[in-house]
Amino acid sequence: MTGNADLLIDVHGLNKSFGAKHVVRDLSLQVKRGEIYGFLGPNGSGKTTSIRMLCGLLRPDSGSGTCLGYDVITQTLEIKHHAGYMTQRFSLYEDLSIRENMDFVARMYGMKNRRAAVEASLEKLGLAERRDQLAGTLSGGWKQRLALAACMLHEPKLLLLDEPTAGVDPKARRDFWEELHALAASGISVLVSTHYMDEAERCHQLAYISYGTLLTRGTAHEVVAKQHLVTYLVSGADLYALAAHLKTLPGVKQVVVFGATLHVTGEDAARLNESMAALQKNGDYRVSLAEPSLEDVFIHLMDHAAEPFT
Amino acid sequence: MKRFSWSRFWGIAMKEFTQMRRDRLTFGMIVGIPVIQLILFGFAINSDPKHLPTALLSADNSQFARSIVSGLENSGYFHIVEHIAAQSEAEQLLAEGEVQFVVTIPENFSRKLLRGERPVLLLEADASDPAATSNALSALAVLSKTVLMRDLRGSLQQLAGAPDPIDIRIHRRYNPEGITQYNIVPGLTGVILTMTMILMTGLAMTRERERGTMESLLATPARPIEVMTGKIIPYIMVGLIQITIILLLARFLFEVPLLGNVFLLYGGVLLFIAANLMLGITFSTLARNQLQAMQMTFFFFLPSILLSGFMFPFRGMPRWAQAIGEALPLTHFLRMVRGILLKGNGLVEMLPHVWPIGLFMLAVLLLALKLYRETLD
Incomplete structure (x- = not known):
């Protein structure tokens, strides 16, 4: 083992290009034992590429570091042995049954107590009754359960989950996250990419990546605080016209519709306060100061990220 | 709404063209298949093979014997490659497929000829592929008369006038009745497996x-x-089932003889199956989708049929085409299987056809391992 034993992921300056496209730039990431680390960013920001580099599926062009104490460049086989990776798209065999898929995975990891481990895992994740159902006939939520069970089968110390809950209903998502927290409590580290803000808030640590560059990181609270944003909630009649009007006011950087409420956010607190005070005086609107949400922060980050391709 | 829309029609056509253009390999195949294959096979295929390797077993060194030999060579069909001294050597050469014919000129050939006793000229042909020998054999019939015409002059003129001064006996070895199935059915075995x-x-x-x-x-x-060897195993089973069905049909439906050892045959088949599977896996690592893999298969399949000696006599092809043919596993498989089935060949005669298949497999395996990517790069 090299590096800090408590850091399951410790990489510095990872770069990856596909042709002329620089997909990941100087990525540095540290994930502690028992931590759920949320990986956020818009589509095409390099989340999947980063995760693939960590689990040995892609070779970084440059950079160094360790994953589970193994070198990410030279010891990818060891990393594969000890990490669990769940792909964004369902990638088990649709023409095999649940049990056959699990059995196959168990054999790939050369597990000694294969049968028992597969049965235990099926029971634990509530897949036992469906063991003979073909994976291809499962619904999205069940597929996701199966995929999670498969990547956990060999009892990895680190889980790399690439948008595991995409296309899964809220209840299944909640169950899934409870499972993740139980795993974290038992000392397993989880790196999970997601688009969902409620999921981001459930992570111990967050990192936000855009166009391959890591823009910010920390706890949800720290990430919000670091951006020094001020957000007002505004509601009233004719929201869309109001939103268009708000965008023209001094100090307003972004206006986002959340149901019947507008989140009005800006960096310049003084000017925004002024605009909002004026709005409250002049019209029949309800205006209140609020804590900026993660979503407000991420939309802000997304809008302000330097776009390197233009 | 029911009307045929030119706009939609054109939209679909344009989309297909664009997708076709993006798929470089397919595009290459569209151009490559006709050009390469036509040029290749157009020049290579010749159903009238000439210069067939012939061994000469001559016990008579007379002028007449020499005339006959040069007459054979001048016909263009026979090419004397070996001078042998014993019948056992002739057997060996034919079994291994080294020569197509053995010409035997017996002792006292010229004396008998001069006495008008019609001496025997024995021609043994490897007739396992009837197409390869038939033209040569028909050329032989007219040969005896014309060749000896020059030598039989003066007082010998009367011999030349006789119906046939020599008695040419042709032994069609391995397939005396010239049954095409004997050749085609073992060949098809290899083609189907490929x-x-x-x-x-x-x-x-x-x-x-x-x-x-x-x-x-x-x-x-x-x-x-x-991954590669694991993927191959089930298909080896498939291949063995196929070959068993084929052999049963060959034996009982087409009545092809099985003179050699069955286990030897299965051993050879196993190697051949493994070589082809290895090639398939290699194509698989190269191709980006199933269609491309299919195209590569056909790209390989055509020369296998046409240049291996399955469809056209191997010896009818020019040297360069023979060289390509020698590299193909099917070529050696055909020789091996025909040898075991029709000639009753054993392990010794089989070995020269085994190692090229093994070598092919090894080369392809190394290539596949080199091409196989352990990452998604």
């Missing part, structure tokens, strides 16, 4: 890639050699 084995494994890896399961597979610690 086709199915390469195609099935060719799709094996591309299927994983297309269905997205490749990513999961690569995320596991599975090594390339484990």
Whole structure:
């Protein structure tokens, strides 16, 4: 083992290009034992590429570091042995049954107590009754359960989950996250990419990546605080016209519709306060100061990220 | 709404063209298949093979014997490559397929000729492929008369006038009745195996890639050699089932003889199956989708049929085409199987055809391992 034993992921300056496209730039990431680390960013920001580099599926062009104490460049086989990776798209065999898929995975990891481990895992994740159902006939939520069970089968110390809950209903998502927290409590580290803000808030640590560059990181609270944003909630009649009007006011950087409420956010607190005070005086609107949400922060980050391709 | 819309029609046509253009390999095949294959086969295929290798067993060194030999060579069909001294050597050369013919000029050939006793000229032909020998044999019939015409002059003129101064006896070895099935059925065995084995494994890896399961597979610690050999095993079983069906049909429906050892035959078949599967896996690592894998299979399949000696006599092809043919596993498989079935060949005669298949397999395996990517790069 090299590096800090408590850091399951410790990489510095990872770069990856596909042709002329620089997909990941100087990525540095540290994930502690028992931590759920949320990986956020818009589509095409390099989340999947980063995760693939960590689990040995892609070779970084440059950079160094360790994953589970193994070198990410030279010891990818060891990393594969000890990490669990769940792909964004369902990638088990649709023409095999649940049990056959699990059995196959168990054999790939050369597990000694294969049968028992597969049965235990099926029971634990509530897949036992469906063991003979073909994976291809499962619904999205069940597929996701199966995929999670498969990547956990060999009892990895680190889980790399690439948008595991995409296309899964809220209840299944909640169950899934409870499972993740139980795993974290038992000392397993989880790196999970997601688009969902409620999921981001459930992570111990967050990192936000855009166009391959890591823009910010920390706890949800720290990430919000670091951006020094001020957000007002505004509601009233004719929201869309109001939103268009708000965008023209001094100090307003972004206006986002959340149901019947507008989140009005800006960096310049003084000017925004002024605009909002004026709005409250002049019209029949309800205006209140609020804590900026993660979503407000991420939309802000997304809008302000330097776009390197233009 | 029911009307045919030119706009939609054109939209679909344009989309197809664009997709076709993006798929470089397919585009290459569209141009490559006609050009390469036509040029290749147009020049290579010749159903009237000449200069067939012939061994000469001559016990008579007379002027007449020499005339006959030069007459044979001048006909263009026979090319004397070996001078042998014993019948056992003749047997060996024919069994190994080294020569197509053995010409035997017996002792006292010229004396008998001069006495007008019609001496025997024995021609043994490897008739396992009737097409390869038939033209040569018909050329032989007119030969005896014309060749000896010059030598039989003066007082010998009367011999030349006789119906036939020499008695040419032709032994069609291995397939005396010239039954084409004897040649075609063993050949088809190899062709069918080539086709199915390469195609099935060719799709094996591309299927994983297309269905997205490749990513999961690569995320596991599975090594390339484990994946490849593991994927081959089930198809070896498929191949063995196929060959058993083919052999049963050959034996009982087409009544092709089985003179050699069955286990030897299965041993050879096993090697051939493995070589083809290895090639399929290699195609599979190269191709990006199943269609490309299929195209590669056909690209390989055509020369296998046409240049291996299955469809046209191997010796009828020019040297360069023979060289390509020698590299193909099917060529050696055909010689091996025909040898075992029709000639009753044993292990010794079989070995010269075994190692080229083995070598082919090894080369392809190394290539596949080199091409196999353990990452998604």
